[in-house]
Amino acid sequence: EVQLVESGGGLVQPGGSLRLSCAASGFTFSGYSMNWVRQAPGKGLEWVSYISTSDSITYYADSVKGRFTISRDNAKNSLYLQMDSLRDEDTAVYYCARTGYSSGCFDYWGQGTLVTVSS
Amino acid sequence: EIVLTQSPGTLSLSPGERATLACRASQSVSSSNLAWYQQKPGQAPRLLIYGASNRVTGIPDRFSGSGSGTDFALTISRLEPEDFAVYYCQHYGNSRFTFGPGTKVDIK
Numbered sequence: 427e428v429q430l431v432e433s434g435g436g437l438v439q440p441g442g443s444l445r446l447s448c449a450a451s452g453f454t455f456s457g458y459s460m461n462w463v464r465q466a467p468g469k470g471l472e473w474v475s476y477i478s479t480s481d482s483i484t485y486y487a488d489s490v491k492g493r494f495t496i497s498r499d500n501a502k503n504s505l506y507l508q509m510d511s512l513r514d515e516d517t518a519v520y521y522c523a524r525t526g527y528s529s530g531c532f533d534y535w536g537q538g539t540l541v542t543v544s545s
Numbered sequence: 546e547i548v549l550t551q552s553p554g555t556l557s558l559s560p561g562e563r564a565t566l567a568c569r570a571s572q573s574v575s576s577s578n579l580a581w582y583q584q585k586p587g588q589a590p591r592l593l594i595y596g597a598s599n600r601v602t603g604i605p606d607r608f609s610g611s612g613s614g615t616d617f618a619l620t621i622s623r624l625e626p627e628d629f630a631v632y633y634c635q636h637y638g639n640s641r642f643t644f645g646p647g648t649k650v651d652i653k
Contacts, residue, residue, distance in 0.1 A: 473642035485640045527595045530637020531580035535589035
C-alpha cells in the first residue's frame with residue numbers, strides 16, 4: 427500500500443524557516459517524481475514545487491521561488507521542503523504528492539501537515 | 546501561463562441527480578495532462594480522472610471525464626451521498642502545475 431506521511435509543520439514567525447519531510451513507503455520511491463501542494467485555510471489547492479526522480483530537475487511556483495527548496499533522499503525514501511523567509515500567506519496545509527500516470531497528475535497524497543506563519 | 550476556471554462555483558443537487566462540472570482553460574491544452582480530483586472536508590484530495598477521461602482504478606463508473614482543447618467536464622451520472630464534496634480540475638504543462646478554483650457540490 428502506498429503511503430506518504432508528512433511531518434515538520436508548526437507555528438513559525440514571519441521571516442522564519444521550517445523544514446517539512448515526507449516519508450514514502452509501499453512503492454519504489456526512486457522511480458517517481460514528487461511534489462508539494464498546499465492549501466490555505468478555506469481556500470483551494472496550490473501547487474508549490476516538483477522534483478524529478480534523481481533530483482536533477484526542480485520546478486517552483488512563482489509565489490515561493492527563491493524562498494523554498496525541494497529535495498529528496500532516495501536512499502531514505504524521503505522528500506523534503508526547506509521553507510525560508512516565511513510569510514503570513516504561506517500559512518497552509520502542505521501535502522506531498524506523487525506524480526502519476528506520466529501525465530502530470532497527482533495519484534497519491536499524504537494527509538498533510540499544517541504550517542502556520544504568525545507573530 | 547494557463548489559467549483554469551471552473552463553473553459553477555457551487556452546484557446544489559439532490560442524491561440521484563446528474564452533476565456536470567465544467568473546467569475551462571485560458572488556452573488550448575493537451576488532454577493528456579488534464580485531471581480531476583475530489584476533496585472532502587478534512588481530507589486530502591483524491592485523484593478521480595487523469596488524461597481528461599481515464600478513470601482511476603477503484604473510482605465508480607458513475608464518474609466520467611470528457612473534453613478537449615479548452616473545455617473539459619466531469620460528470621457524475623447519479624449522485625450518491627458520498628459524492629457531495631469539492632471537485633478540482635488540474636493541468637500540467639510548461640513546468641507548471643495549475644489547479645482550478647474548485648466546484649462545490651452540495652446537497653439541495
